[in-house]
Amino acid sequence: MQPMIALQDLTLAYDRHPAVHHLSGAFAKGSLTAVIGPNGAGKSSLLQALAGLKKPAEGKMLFDGIARHDVSYLPQYQAIDETFPISVLDVIQMGHWHRVGPFRAINKALHQQSHAALSSVGLDGFADRAFGSLSVGQRQRVLFARLMVADSRLILLDEPFTAIDTRTTKDLLRLVERWHGEGRTIIAVLHDFEQVRRHFPQALLMARELVAWGATPTVLTSENLLAARAMSEAWDVDADICRGAA
Numbered sequence: 504m505q506p507m508i509a510l511q512d513l514t515l516a517y518d519r520h521p522a523v524h525h526l527s528g529a530f531a532k533g534s535l536t537a538v539i540g541p542n543g544a545g546k547s548s549l550l551q552a553l554a555g556l557k558k559p560a561e562g563k564m565l566f567d568g569i570a571r572h573d574v575s576y577l578p579q580y581q582a583i584d585e586t587f588p589i590s591v592l593d594v595i596q597m598g599h600w601h602r603v604g605p606f607r608a609i610n611k612a613l614h615q616q617s618h619a620a621l622s623s624v625g626l627d628g629f630a631d632r633a634f635g636s637l638s639v640g641q642r643q644r645v646l647f648a649r650l651m652v653a654d655s656r657l658i659l660l661d662e663p664f665t666a667i668d669t670r671t672t673k674d675l676l677r678l679v680e681r682w683h684g685e686g687r688t689i690i691a692v693l694h695d696f697e698q699v700r701r702h703f704p705q706a707l708l709m710a711r712e713l714v715a716w717g718a719t720p721t722v723l724t725s726e727n728l729l730a731a732r733a734m735s736e737a738w739d740v741d742a743d744i745c746r747g748a749a
Contacts, residue, residue: 507532507569507688508553508626509655512562515548521711525562528707528716530690532567534681537693537703537719538747541735544710547579550659553690572601574671576657577646579662585635591645596622596653612654614716621649626673640671647675658682660691664698676702710734 506529515523523545530536530706538546551557552564552616554576573597595617596609609617621630624644629637634645643663650658660679664672667704680702685711699706708714710731715722 505532505536505567507567509565509567510562511565513549513559513564514561515545515552515557518562519547519560520527521582522545523543523552524712526709526713527562527659528713530688531705532684532688533683535679535703536705536707537690537691537699538697538707538709539723540709540714540731542730543738544735546709547708548649550661550690553657554659569657573656574659575650575653575657576659577650577661577663579645580639580666580717582639585642586635589634590630591621591626591634591637592617594634595648595652597640598649598654601653603695616646616652620651621645623651624648624678627687642665643667643675644671647678651678656687658687658689660689662692662694663748664693665749666693672698701725711738 505522508530510526510528513523513526522689548557554574624647628700658718679689700723703719706719707716708722708727708731714731715727
């Protein structure tokens, strides 16, 4: 399959300490990939880089015909400020930003799309509720509705099912599978290996460096998981990145 994103010797760092080290590989167009690995393995850093929020220290990320508005990124739940005074509908309307910009109003058609997305995630009647008043699961449904109206070709999800109830997880997984069926490319950081096995055909196992990447059954082997654990136990948190990296 043709790659949508190719990584060439990618290194990401914080204050010259490595978060991702010499990662090479490709995400195919229309693929559904789980990014897995130990805590501190660089999974979230990778998604931030793919979202354009973090620059490589070394190496390259090559995108095949992807414009900025074709990328939607959902960060970890803890990164979202639920205290900001905004309504549920306004959160969803943010998904239209690339169409309307800062000065044009949301027209009737886009307004209807927002309400339809809210209905699709099971929150009819919640449009005027304060976002911060919702439960964790309800907030995540709203954020998935925002992804729906953004209509992006590349969707990046960082631990999207953490701290939410089983029913919400099942509903949102069905939505992810629907997006995949529509030909979108989806990359999600996950921790539940059984969930990965059941719902994600491709997997990237990393421990700052690449451990395995490919079809999920060939990646989630006991040998690979033991290798990832051993690599994480050997990390030097004070190590510098390679000489010459910015």
